[in-house]
Amino acid sequence: MRSLACTAFFLSVTLGGCTPDTPSASGDASEAQPAVAATVDSLVAEDRSVAELQARMTSGDTSAVSLTRHYLERIAAVDDAGPRLNAVISLNPAAIEEATERDRERSAGNVRGPLHGIPVLLKDNIDARGMVTSAGSLALADHRPPQDAFLVSRLREAGAVILGKTNLSEWANFRSTESSSGWSGLGGQTRNPYVLDRSPCGSSSGSGVAVAAGLAPLAVGTETDGSIICPAAVNGIVGIKPTLGLVSRGGIVPISPSQDTAGPMASSVADAATLLQALVAADGEDPAAEPDRAEVDYLAALRADALQGARIGVMRKAMGYHPEVDRVMEAAIIALREAGAEVVDPADLPTHGEFGKHEFEVLLYEFRPALEAYLARSKAPVGTLEALIGFNREHAARSMPWFGQELFEQSAAKGPLSEPAYVEAREVARRLAGTEGIDAALAAHQVDALLTSAVSPAWSIDFANGDHFRGAGYSAAAVAGYPSITVPAGSVHGLPIGVVFMGRAHDEARLIGYAHAFEQRTRARRPPSFRPSLLSP
Template identity: 60%
Template sequence: MKNSRWLMGATLLGAALVGACDGGTAKGGGAGAADVSRIARRTSAISLDIVELSAADARDRMAEGTLTARELTQAYLDRIARIDDAGPRLDAIVELNPRALLDAAALDAERRAGMRSGPLHGIPVLIKDNIDVAGMVNSAGSLALAAHRPKEDAFLVARLRAAGAVILGKTNLSEWANFRSTRATSGWSSRGGQTKNPYVLDRNPCGSSSGTGAAIAASLGAIGVGTETDGSILCPSSVNGLVGLKPTVGLISRSGIIPISISQDTAGPMARTVTDAAILLGALAAVDPADPAAWKQGALPRDYTIYLKPGALRGKRLGVLRQAMGTHPDVDRAAEASMATLRAQGAELVDVEMDTYNRWNEPEFTLMLYEFKDGLNMYLRRSGAPHASLEALIAWNKAHADTVMPFFGQELFEKAQALGPLTDAAYLDAREAARRLAGKEGLLAVLDGERLDAVVAPSMAPAWLTDHVLGDHFMGTSHGVAAVAGTPSITVPMGESHGLPLGFVFMGRAYAEGELLGMAFAFEQAARARRAPAFAPTLRR
């Protein structure tokens, strides 16, 4: 189902912005939508090629004085109008920040005055629509929260602003981060419609950070923030040809994010290069006293780019997780070529096997059901959302089933609602088992037992056809073990299958983000596998 855009409407701020800056609109629906949409499609006089422009290069050009934040922001707004609203109609962006151009102009003024906020000064960033941005809707893709405008920024958004980022807009996602139904279609939400994969438009962008993945792949923003519970950064990054980093749980604050699992949730960078991911991680990583998983044992790295060295793979011992292979011949061929690249860069590779492989799935599912109900109820109450509980959302969905449940239901909502509190023995047992089987007896057992610097594998199979009847068709995923263990993982483009991107993943110990970024950077520089999307209507033969 293709739903109408949800525009912010004719506010005084929006009107002032349009008059002063000729752009800066938000997507939404209701009164004034046609006027705002028409304004959003105006093209600026600035000729700026932003396709595949890295955040690092944009930063350097602004430092040199050959580019301004306002010019860069306007260029992305123009490209969103051409690519996301018109043209291929990716439907990756669900809402634009009406203050984006004003914020960019203010940052330009700061630069002219000799001030620089931080490493992202003037860089436009896209934020997934389950993260609080003050004054903008935070909906988790659901029409049930289409009027929910939190009054305060999430902790990580405040960090981005402090680093000088321009909040460009919010990206579509799989509704409720793919935790409403067992038959959900990734990239579809009742608020944002169906996001397309920019490489092949009838293929799925994966989720739940589907909008961020498609948007950054298509150069609709410089860099983006996704969130993951299990695969929601790694999967869309892999199938959209991006670098996606899922950090150690707690490295980035979860405050102000619509939750699924306090044990596994995290935000993380999604970018076209490892360098951009490292820059963004440095801005996002910080100790949030309100986050129970926050790092409490000293200072965190302030600059992850120091790890980015071409020789970072030399002397590294890497374990090849062949249990994640064998699902698709193109993936296996690309993975073998990637392993040859690792060896050529000086890494030692050994085959490894996890005795507990995928045995964490059942306890993980139980854990998520319990934690979803508890965490969502807490978020809804604290943020002043229109609905104060999961129970209320279930009732609202039933009353509006024609618009919010045209393809799949809410079985997971109902399963979670039927469960008890986090003091239940079933929950406590599941939490212990999931972390042990994936962590101590899974990934960490292999890392320590084989004296490894990381475990590597293909990220997953190519993107599948979007299917609103049968739902998703995941194949060959390898990211689950790090997600459940709470440890970091990073995917990097490694090749393609019939024009569909393929990713290669590095998984390591807790707080080893710097080392993983270094290895991923060395691999990226040697492989040079990323290609810009071609917006093909269907798969080429």
């Protein structure tokens, strides 16, 4: 565990006199339940927007070094001590050095853009030079890829400071159907900062928790199906899942080239859009990239009146799994109308519920070849899925104390991507979710975007039974490769509830505008309370 160097830092972002000890992996699932610090109010971090932090650095009120020290110290106080959230799995040993260089550049009149000097956390399946990329697995505990992921290069070019890596559901939750979201063999169990015995959802668990708890202003997550949207929603923040290929997948531990993407996680739509602006670039080595596509100014979409005259369709069939979530959704629909939108209700997908089995087949087929290609490129110490399966069996007491690896085993049994079963499943999944799903619903109801609830309230962490959420509405966009964005809409018993906007491919700017207008209208985000359980005061 990282030790607590000082506790007074969260009173001001300009303090910089205390430095945390060198980090190690955060926590273990066998550790005792967390004890909340005596003064819970002192744990609550005020959201500081990227624009505000940038303005304070411009004025000289703070610096990149002070900001970086502030977040390192907050990680020590909140993540490792206090509630012990286990959101951060490792810290960048060069973070202060990077921040110092950003300050030197600023003094010389060279400010790279809105992210200059802003600390950013990365999910620990994204390569960053000088750091371990583990995917949460003990098998990759010493895996140090030789170069940055493409998107990390983009962040460095934009002037961001890489603060560290976040814990995740091991192997991005593609090891077992009985997993506990937010648990990894290397990082332990990440905890929801709103109610500590509740799930943070996954697989970008640490990224969602870190932003919610004020451990960093920004984080990058990844998604195959719900792994940005779900942890963003249950942790009361904003998450954007971009169109497939808009953000490079190079240097990211994969599941499925048909669905994988990275995306921003932030406490506001404006901050998420700012991070997205830096991440977007055509990677010539990513087959899903579109190098000829015109650049888009996502920040220009941040208009408080963006919903005026918009037609929003409600995906009713993706709701109805929790009465209190439905109550939040009805209030959200009223807010949309008050913001000037015309709500079409219902506006369901003609193919609702039809694409899931085809998607699962695609993921099983694609995982092994995609993973093994990554392991080879990044010079990983383990080179094949079979070797990983063997490692887990050999180290079962630590690697598989709670759940197995049946998804690994099912994927290992699949044949090549030339098999007709795979080719058909891929075509059918994309068609049912995309052209005959989202596209068809948008056209049939003449709406600009679709709306539904993101996911049920965070469920209890349960190692014996695994995850047991009651429903979710985000899958269609994930399978189609289309964009979606979640934004806080309310709460159920103090647990955050998010809505999801989704649209056609490359509709990010439109969705950002709608989400921003909704956010400004509702102001639904509340800081986490770090309650030990729902029964706690």
